[in-house]
Amino acid sequence: MAFWYGGDYNPEQWPESVWPEDVRLMREAGVNLATVGVFAWAWLEPAEGEYTFDRLDRILDRLHTGGIAVDLATATASPPTWFSHAHPEILPVDADGRRLTYGSRQAFCPSSPRYRQAATRLAEQLARRYHDHPALAMWHVHNEYGCHNARCYCDVSAEAFRDWLRVRYGDLDALNEAWGTAFWSQTYTDWAQVQPPRATVTSSNPGQLLDFRRFSSDEHLANFTAERDLLHKLSPGVPVTTNLMTAACFDLDYWAWGREMTGPDRLVSNDHYVVGADPREPQAQSAYAADLTRSLGGGAPWLLMEHSTSAVNWQPRNYAKRPGQLLRESLGNVARGSEGAMFFQWRASRAGSEKWHSAMLPHAGADSKIWREVVRLGGYLQAISEVEGSRTVADVALLLDYPSAWAQEAPNQPSDEMVAFAEITRWHAALWRAGVTADLAHPGADLSAYRLVLAPALYLLTAADAERLRSYVEGGGTLAVGAYSGLVDEHDRVHPAPLPGALAGLLGIRVEEFYPTVEPVPLDDGSTGAVWTEAVHADGAEVIARYADGPLAGGAALTRHRTAWYSSTRLADPDLARWLGAVAETAGVAPAHPVPAGVEAVRRRHADGRSYLFLINHGDAPAQVEAAGLDLLTGAAWTGRLDAGGVAVVREG
Structure with a gap:
């Protein structure tokens, strides 16, 4: 066996005379997999119901002759101009009621029946034609779901939202209770009154906002499963995937997606790009994306479907990668479970929005740093082929729940600086710097295999999941919880007193009041807190550190109740690392291997x-x-x- 190596290949952008050189250079670089057809809808269906596959036939045959397998895309991420022009009702509408036009990609409403019909029709044509092609290694559905059209507020979406809510709640009484519509006289008396959270004069109902995000994620997932199931039927035995964006997309509940992408003939795959403005090290960003992707599949093999050989094109300042960074990031993903390293894209585009996005074969050609490292990486992946099929195992899990993070993003929170995703990645980076490998996990998952579970930001926590955490701790596990956690239920309704309702007994504390802060707050153990503090009363817990100054001076800041730890503030990075290190030591967690800094x-x-x-x-x-x-x-x-x-x-x- 061998690791997959290659990238997105877009032959439709180039004259056919270039194709032989592409295959020759792919072989030189050690490429063994090409993703073909991601944005080729207009190339494959130039008019409604008119399919032209002769050029795709030739490129697949040429790749197969060159010993290169194909990850064949269904091309459904970018409806062609003729389709959007003929069916403008498929175009998305934003919360302000503006219908967005075509001219980019993903310009469609995820609830549109007409879009789904056209997408599955194209996928069917491809599956019937290529299901037994010798080059076919896997199917690639769509591309980066929800990247640009996460939510649509049109009338079609409104009706689909109502249908989704009927299934979830059954009747309007249950919906009104869940959303707390007695507040501000929002009570619904007819289903026709229920709509998406469109722009209004002030903040929308938090329960409505939360459920609309759940619904929108489910609509995208339904589009994926419609294509996936068709491919399984017409092309049995061939794995099906779609490329997630675990470090960049926070609009889809990837735990639900992971369940649909794990199992026979399914594969979790991911795209990851380093963000220059991110305060974390590039390698810490990459490690988080890889660890989350691995976790979505329960530790099963996954694939890095896209990353960049050097600079991207969509950031305010697009940094070129330093010498060797391409190799380090690629092998870092393989270390964390990827069964290969793929890139966007094979040959740099001469036109379009991504013409300055780096590629395996850059504009500078083969006499370049990028090409030399591409060839070197191909050799490395061949040299370590015996590693393929092994797994990365962790003793630590960080809890991540998308609806919890969404609820915390709703308006009218005590502090808009309490961003869940940022805190979760910050705690992960602290573990990464300490050399500790970690999984991500849903709070409702079986956590018994982990020595240590961390909950950096778990604002929303169901009673059932809180009970699972209690059982985990009573079973001997160690739990560390970050501030502003356990406060609301699945409908974003505050748990009964005392705070933090779902976790108060487990943590042995009582939170009386929140104290957001602008200035850093010293603790009596030498640590520093920022952004957030809480008036905490120990109710059975041991106080590890107290606030040394400010309105909460003398109050509990860090506590421990048996093996359940709590931080009521956001510790500065060095202090967070020290605190987590102490917690990890009590849990018997150690780095993967002793290594020097860096x-x-x-x-x-x-x-x-x-x-x-x-x-x-x-x-x-x-x-x-x-x-x-x-x-x-x-x-x-x-x-x-x-x-x-x-x-x-x-x-x-």
Whole structure:
């Protein structure tokens, strides 16, 4: 077996005379998989019901002859101009009532029956024609669902939303109770009165906002499963995937998506791009995306479907990658469970919005840093082929619940600086810097395999999930909870007193009042809190640290109740690292391998016990890492020296 290696290939953008050179250079680089047809709808269906597959036939045949497999896309992410012009009702409407026009991608309403019919019709045509093509390795549905059209507020969406709510609540009495519509005289007396949370004079109902986000995620998922099920029927045995965006898209409930992408003939895949404005290190960003993607599939093999060889095109300032960064990021994803490394895209485009997006074959051609690293990475992936099929295992889980984060984003919170996704990724980065490998998990999941569970931001928590956390702690697990957690139920209604309602007994505390803050707040253990503090009363918990100044001076800041820890403030990064380190030590959690600062170490294991230590030096100086085994990248016994910016994959033992 071998790791997948390649990228998005868009032959429709180039004259056919270029295709032979593409295949020749792909072979030189070690490419063995090309994603074909992602944005080729207009190329494949130039007019309604008129399909032209002769060029796709030729490119698939050429790739197969060159020994390159195909991840064949259904091309449904970008409806062609003729379709949108003929059926303007499929175009999305924003919350202000503006109908957006075509001219970009994903310009469709996710609830549109006409869009879904056209998309599944095209997928059917492709499946019937190519289900037994020898190049076909997997199916690629759509592309980056919800990236640009996460929610639509049109009348079609409104009717679909009402249907969704009928299934969820049954009747209007239950809906009114869940949303608390007695507030501001919002009570509904007829289903026709219920609409999406369109623009209004002030803030909308929080329960309505939350359910509309749930509904919108489900609508996109229904589009995916419609195509997936058709492909399974017409092309049995061929894996089906769609590329998620685990570090960039917060509008889809990826736990629900993971359940639909895991199992026979299904594959979780992900796109990840480093964000220059993100305060975390690029490698920490990449590690989070990989760990979450792995977790969505329950630890099963997954695939990095897209990342960049260097700069992207869509940020305010698009940074080129430093020498070796391409190799380090790619192998970092493989270390965390990916069964390969794919890029957007193969050949840099000469026209269009992404013409300045880097590619495997850049505008500079083969005489370039990018091309040399692309070829080198292809060789590395071949050299470590025996690692394929092994798994990355973690002792720590960070809890992530999308509806909880959505509810926390609703207007009229005590502080708009309490952003759940930012806090979850910040805690993950602290673990990454400490060398601790972590999974992400839903609070309702079976957590018994983990020594330590962290809940950085869990504002919404159902009674059932709170009971699962209690059982986890009573069973010997260690839990650490961040501020502003356990406060509301699944409808964004405040739990009964005392606060934090769903977690008060488990944490042994009582929160009296919230105190958002602008200035840093010192703690008596030398730590510093920021953004948020709480008036906490210990109700059985041990006080680990107190506020040393400000309106809460002398009050509990950090507490411990048996093996359940709580932080009522957002600790500064160094202090968070120190606190989590202390918690991890009590839980018996250790780094994957002892390494000096600046070196990342991750371990993959086969079921038969074979293990592989991935070492990545992100620093500017050589490092010494003690380990015994064979470095698969060099074929020589591991000497312990890891060059500056270097990588190694050590078969241990």
